[in-house]
Amino acid sequence: MTIDKKRPLRSAEWFGSNDKNGFMYRSWMKNQGIPDHEFQGKPMIGICNTWSELTPCNAHFRKIAEHVKAGILEAGGFPVEFPVFSSGESNLRPTAMLTRNLASIDVEESIRGNPMDAVVLLVGCDKTTPALLMGAASCDIPAIVVTGGPMLNGKHNGKDIGSGTAVWQLSEAVKAGQISMHEFMSAEAGMSRSAGTCNTMGTASTMACMAEALGTSLPHNAAIPAVDARRYVLAHMSGMRIVEMVWEDLRLSKILTRAAFENAIRVNAAIGGSTNAVIHLKAIAGRIGVNLELEDWTNIGRGTPTIVDLQPSGRFLMEEFYYAGGLPGVLRRLGDGNLLPHKDALTVNGKSIWENTLSAPVYNDEVIRTLDNPLIADGGICILRGNLAPRGAVLKPSAASPELMQHRGRAVVFEDFDHYKTRINDPDLDVDASSVLVMKNCGPKGYPGMAEVGNMGLPPKLLAQGIKDMVRISDARMSGTAYGTVVLHVAPEAAAGGPLGIVQDGDWIELDCHAGRLHLDISDVEMAQRQTARAAAVDTNAPTMKGGYQQLYIDRVLQADEGCDFDFLVGCRGSAVPKHSH
Ligand code: FES
Numbered sequence: 001m002t003i004d005k006k007r008p009l010r011s012a013e014w015f016g017s018n019d020k021n022g023f024m025y026r027s028w029m030k031n032q033g034i035p036d037h038e039f040q041g042k043p044m045i046g047i048c049n050t051w052s053e054l055t056p057c058n059a060h061f062r063k064i065a066e067h068v069k070a071g072i073l074e075a076g077g078f079p080v081e082f083p084v085f086s087s088g089e090s091n092l093r094p095t096a097m098l099t100r101n102l103a104s105i106d107v108e109e110s111i112r113g114n115p116m117d118a119v120v121l122l123v124g125c126d127k128t129t130p131a132l133l134m135g136a137a138s139c140d141i142p143a144i145v146v147t148g149g150p151m152l153n154g155k156h157n158g159k160d161i162g163s164g165t166a167v168w169q170l171s172e173a174v175k176a177g178q179i180s181m182h183e184f185m186s187a188e189a190g191m192s193r194s195a196g197t198c199n200t201m202g203t204a205s206t207m208a209c210m211a212e213a214l215g216t217s218l219p220h221n222a223a224i225p226a227v228d229a230r231r232y233v234l235a236h237m238s239g240m241r242i243v244e245m246v247w248e249d250l251r252l253s254k255i256l257t258r259a260a261f262e263n264a265i266r267v268n269a270a271i272g273g274s275t276n277a278v279i280h281l282k283a284i285a286g287r288i289g290v291n292l293e294l295e296d297w298t299n300i301g302r303g304t305p306t307i308v309d310l311q312p313s314g315r316f317l318m319e320e321f322y323y324a325g326g327l328p329g330v331l332r333r334l335g336d337g338n339l340l341p342h343k344d345a346l347t348v349n350g351k352s353i354w355e356n357t358l359s360a361p362v363y364n365d366e367v368i369r370t371l372d373n374p375l376i377a378d379g380g381i382c383i384l385r386g387n388l389a390p391r392g393a394v395l396k397p398s399a400a401s402p403e404l405m406q407h408r409g410r411a412v413v414f415e416d417f418d419h420y421k422t423r424i425n426d427p428d429l430d431v432d433a434s435s436v437l438v439m440k441n442c443g444p445k446g447y448p449g450m451a452e453v454g455n456m457g458l459p460p461k462l463l464a465q466g467i468k469d470m471v472r473i474s475d476a477r478m479s480g481t482a483y484g485t486v487v488l489h490v491a492p493e494a495a496a497g498g499p500l501g502i503v504q505d506g507d508w509i510e511l512d513c514h515a516g517r518l519h520l521d522i523s524d525v526e527m528a529q530r531q532t533a534r535a536a537a538v539d540t541n542a543p544t545m546k547g548g549y550q551q552l553y554i555d556r557v558l559q560a561d562e563g564c565d566f567d568f569l570v571g572c573r574g575s576a577v578p579k580h581s582h
C-alpha cells in the first residue's frame, strides 16, 4: 500500500484557499474553538453517528464516538462528528425498514456536501448498518464501520435468554397456557440489561458480521460486547486506521468488490445469519455497482455448514460468540476448510481477509463448531421460485423444521396483517397443522416498508395441541431473531400485482426447498382469470396516508429481489461537488 501524505485532500477544496470561500468555510468552524493549524492539511474525518435515545441499541454511541475521536487525533486527523437519521428497530412504526433508505439519503448527502476526507460509520441496530454503508458507498470515500456491539446475555429465571427469540418463545408459551403473565412480564426487564444491540444472531448481529466479512471493519468488530472495554479499544484503533486510509486512498470501492460480497454470502451461511441480509447486501452492492442475484445465495451460500451455534438457529448468544473467537474464528474455520471463496479480498486494515484470520483461535468448539460437526450441515438461505413467486422468495433452513421443508397444504389466507390478527384467534378458524398460512400486502409497497411480520404466530388452538411450526408464506420480512418454516420476501409482492394476491382459502400450495420451488396448484387459466378479476376490483389495501415520505417510498421502492432500494438511489454518484455554497 503506497502512503502519500502529499496527495490532495478533499477537505482542502473547502479549507485550502485564502479567498472569500476559504474564509467562510473556516470562520464559522472556528466558533468551536478550532485553531487555524487544524485546517492546514489534516485529514478531516467524519464520524457519522446514529446515536439516538429512541434507538436504544445505539444509545451508547456518544461514548464510542469519543474513543473514535481519540484515535483520529492520535493519528493526526481532525474529527468531526455529525448525526444522521437513526432507524431504531424496536420503536419505529410502521417498521424501521421504511426509513432505511431515508437514512441512506441523509448519509450520502451529509458526506458529499461536507468537507470530509473519510468517514467512520457508527452503526448498531438492524437498519443502521445497511443504511450507512449504502449512503457511504454511493459517495465512495474511505470508510470504516464501527459497530456498537451486542448486549450482554439476557437473564431470566436463572437462565440466559436471547433478544427477540425469547419474546417469540415466551409469547407462544403464554398463549399456550404454559407460563403465567407474571413470568412473561418479568422476562421483559431481564432480556435487555445492558447497552448494545440484540444478542442473538438476529439482523443486527448478522449485519455486523456482514460488515466484517465484507472487509469494511477491523477484525472482531462484529462480536465484542457493547460494554466490553475492548469495544472502546476497537473504536480507538478504527479512528487511527481511518486516517491512514485517507493517505492510502483506500476507498470503499476497493473493499466492496464482488469477491467481498461472495465471502459475505458464504459467511452468512456459516453463522446462520438473518434473511434480511439478502435484501441489505443487494442494496449495498447496488450502490457500489456490484451485481448480485438471488441465485448467488444458492450457488455460493447453500451447502455451507452452519457452524455458529447461536439463537435463533442454535443455543448460544453473542457474548459466547465473542469469547469463542468471534468472526475471525469462523473465517479461520472456513478458510482452513477451503470454504472461504476469496482469501485475498482486501479489508480496511490494508490486509487481506485471510491474512487477518489465518491464525485466529477458536476457544470453544460448541459455540463455533468444527466443519465436520456443524449445527446444520446444509445452511444458507434457500431461494424459491415458482408461479407463486416468479421473482423469488427466501426461506432460512436453519430456522425451519426439516419435515416441513417439502410440504403440500391448503392455504388459510389473510388479506393483510390486520386481517391475520382478527382471524388467527378465532376458535372456529378452519386450520390444522398441515395448513399453509398465507398473508398478503405486507411487502415494500403494501405495508408499506415490508415489516417483520412474516413469522405469523400460530393459531392458539394448534399451539395448545403442542404444534410448534407450520408453513407460513408472505411478502413480508421476518426478524432475524425469529424462526420457523417461514417463506418470506415473495416477489412481486401482492400490492405490486404479484400472484400472492390471488391466493384463496383452500388452494393447495407446494413448498419444496430442495428443488427451490413454491407453487400454487391452480391452472394457468384460473390464475389469469383471478388476476383479471383482481385488477378490476376496488383496491382495499390503498394506503391510509397520502403524500409525505411514505408516498415517495411507495412510488419508488424496488421489490425485495432488488434490495428494496429506491430506483433512483441505485448506483455510485461519487463525492465531487464542483460548486461552492456561496
Ligand atoms: Fe436494535 Fe435488535 S432492536 S438491534
Ligand code: MG
Pocket (backbone or CB within 6 Å): 089, 126, 202, 203, 204, 479, 480, 481
Ligand atoms: Mg431485528
